[in-house]
Amino acid sequence: MHDRPFAEAAARNVEPILEILRHEFRDSTDVLEIGSGTGQHAVYFAASLDHLQWQTSDLEENHPAIRAWIADARLPNVRKPISLDVTTADLSTSCDAVYSANTAHIMSIDEVARMFALAGRVLRPDGLFCLYGPFRRFGEFNTESNARFDASLRARDPSMGIRDLEELDALGATHGLHRQNLYAVPSNNLVVIWKKTTSAQ
Numbered sequence: 001m002h003d004r005p006f007a008e009a010a011a012r013n014v015e016p017i018l019e020i021l022r023h024e025f026r027d028s029t030d031v032l033e034i035g036s037g038t039g040q041h042a043v044y045f046a047a048s049l050d051h052l053q054w055q056t057s058d059l060e061e062n063h064p065a066i067r068a069w070i071a072d073a074r075l076p077n078v079r080k081p082i083s084l085d086v087t088t089a090d091l092s093t094s095c096d097a098v099y100s101a102n103t104a105h106i107m108s109i110d111e112v113a114r115m116f117a118l119a120g121r122v123l124r125p126d127g128l129f130c131l132y133g134p135f136r137r138f139g140e141f142n143t144e145s146n147a148r149f150d151a152s153l154r155a156r157d158p159s160m161g162i163r164d165l166e167e168l169d170a171l172g173a174t175h176g177l178h179r180q181n182l183y184a185v186p187s188n189n190l191v192v193i194w195k196k197t198t199s200a201q
């Protein structure tokens with residue numbers, strides 16, 4: 001067993017997210033995860049969804065953690081992390097699912113826009129982009145605790161903050177991604193699914 005960092009936020013809601021992915025990614029084959037962090041989600045979901053090939057990625061600094069979680073899990077369907085910064089990513093591969101968790105409030109809005117551009121670029125037609133985390137709806141926080149979390153993020157770095165779902169929808173639409181489903185999960189978080197389509201919705 002490797003000495004592995006553990007992220008509380010990644011441990012939260014793994015069961016409800018898994019059940020959503022079991023449904024949403026039922027016809028998917030290859031997943032690109034953006035901002036894998038510790039790698040906890042990759043190994044947890046890939047262990048139960050063995051029809052998926054799960055490609056982890058993150059900034060280089062997080063690769064040792066992801067590698068450690070992958071090594072301990074010994075799963076045939078999780079790939080070692082690739083270096084991926086959404087601001088510079090230039091992937092030539094394609095996939096039918098993109099997954100990212102707890103990233104949109106950490107990235108600046110420009111980076112979030114680039115994440116959507118990347119998802120729109122790599123997804124094949126009908127591919128799905130699944131994003132998990134806290135969001136605002138129509139400019140409103142769904143709870144006081146998320147409002148406090150947002151304030152703490154902005155105090156840490158003014159470019160961080162909880163994003164408006166409607167703003168993300170608009171970003172997605174410019175890259176052919178249209179919201180398909182929305183799930184409320186515990187701890188006031190959401191799982192959002194956008195579908196890649198070329199036709200107007």
Ligand SMILES: C[S@@+](CC[C@H](N)C(=O)[O-])C[C@H]1O[C@@H](n2cnc3c(N)ncnc32)[C@H](O)[C@@H]1O
Nearest residue numbers: 007010035036037059084085086101102103106
């Ligand atoms: C709060 S962590 C979430 C990690 C993991 N997905 C989880 O749920 O625990 C935010 C992640 O976003 C990644 N990240 C931040 N900026 C990024 C960028 N420009 N490109 C790609 N990943 C980025 C960080 O490296 C980090 O792994």
